Amino acid sequence: MFYIIVIFSLFFSAYAQIDSRPVIHLPPAVAEVVKQITADCLAETKAEPEVAKRFFELKFDKDEISKKFLYCLTRKTNYVDEDGHFNDGLITLFDSSDRKEDVQKRPVVPLPTIVLNEVKKAASECIKETGANKEVADNFFNLNFSSDLPSKKFLYCLCRKTNYGDEDGHLNDGLLTLFGESDRKDDVQKVLESCNKTKGKTNVDTIHQTVKCFYKNTPVLLVI
Ligand SMILES: *[C@@H]1O[C@H](CO)[C@@H](O)[C@H](O)[C@H]1NC(C)=O
Numbered sequence: 001m002f003y004i005i006v007i008f009s010l011f012f013s014a015y016a017q018i019d020s021r022p023v024i025h026l027p028p029a030v031a032e033v034v035k036q037i038t039a040d041c042l043a044e045t046k047a048e049p050e051v052a053k054r055f056f057e058l059k060f061d062k063d064e065i066s067k068k069f070l071y072c073l074t075r076k077t078n079y080v081d082e083d084g085h086f087n088d089g090l091i092t093l094f095d096s097s098d099r100k101e102d103v104q105k106r107p108v109v110p111l112p113t114i115v116l117n118e119v120k121k122a123a124s125e126c127i128k129e130t131g132a133n134k135e136v137a138d139n140f141f142n143l144n145f146s147s148d149l150p151s152k153k154f155l156y157c158l159c160r161k162t163n164y165g166d167e168d169g170h171l172n173d174g175l176l177t178l179f180g181e182s183d184r185k186d187d188v189q190k191v192l193e194s195c196n197k198t199k200g201k202t203n204v205d206t207i208h209q210t211v212k213c214f215y216k217n218t219p220v221l222l223v224i
């Protein structure tokens with residue numbers, strides 16, 4: 001059990017400063033799964049959120065509810081065997097690319113060809129204008145929103161040119177029309193509105209954070 005707790009804890013280090021161990025970033029897909037399972041187990045065991053919080057702070061309470069929660073989490077994640085060893089499930093998650101896992105977990109809406117062509121045209125203009133290299137553009141098309149400055153500038157340029165982003169680095173309603181056929185459009189809208197409140201140091205930071213937030217949280221993925 002110990003190691004998986006360490007890993008979970010590292011992910012939830014926002015809850016607590018654990019110690020000085022190096023931080024492993026869980027792939028977003030795994031993090032999402034853990035979050036979902038935590039929510040499910042809280043509901044199932046009727047535990048207070050405090051129970052999960054203490055668990056991720058490595059404080060193992062001995063009361064019945066805390067034990068039930070721990071058991072639920074272990075069972076549902078299926079990543080640990082009876083003896084407390086990792087099984088292959090966890091390894092698989094780490095082997096996979098972030099994007100593959102994400103795509104497998106969420107329904108997808110393909111970008112209409114006409115929009116894709118606009119995005120491609122904008123991308124080639126933005127490569128010229130921002131001096132970004134091809135890798136920067138490739139990363140974008142792989143939905144890998146890197147936080148280096150050239151990538152952020154490229155993203156900002158692209159959002160401006162396609163008109164999905166405003167000058168301050170916020171996303172507009174235009175993006176929602178792409179989810180027009182989805183029955184989860186309302187949920188997409190909620191995520192968009194919430195992520196849209198992000199404010200970075202510069203407009204280039206703002207768009208980067210907003211897009212990342214949206215991609216991480218939207219229940220429906222746009223795929224190219
Ligand atoms: C995303 O882009 C960064 C920066 O170029 C790179 O280091 C990283 O390997 C890429 N991640 C994936 C999953 O392709």
Ligand SMILES: *[C@@H]1O[C@H](CO)[C@@H](O)[C@H](O)[C@H]1NC(C)=O
Pocket residue numbers: 170171172173192193196
């Ligand atoms: C995002 O915020 C900007 C300004 O802060 C606003 O103009 C725009 O309508 C918002 N977009 C959405 C989709 O809510």
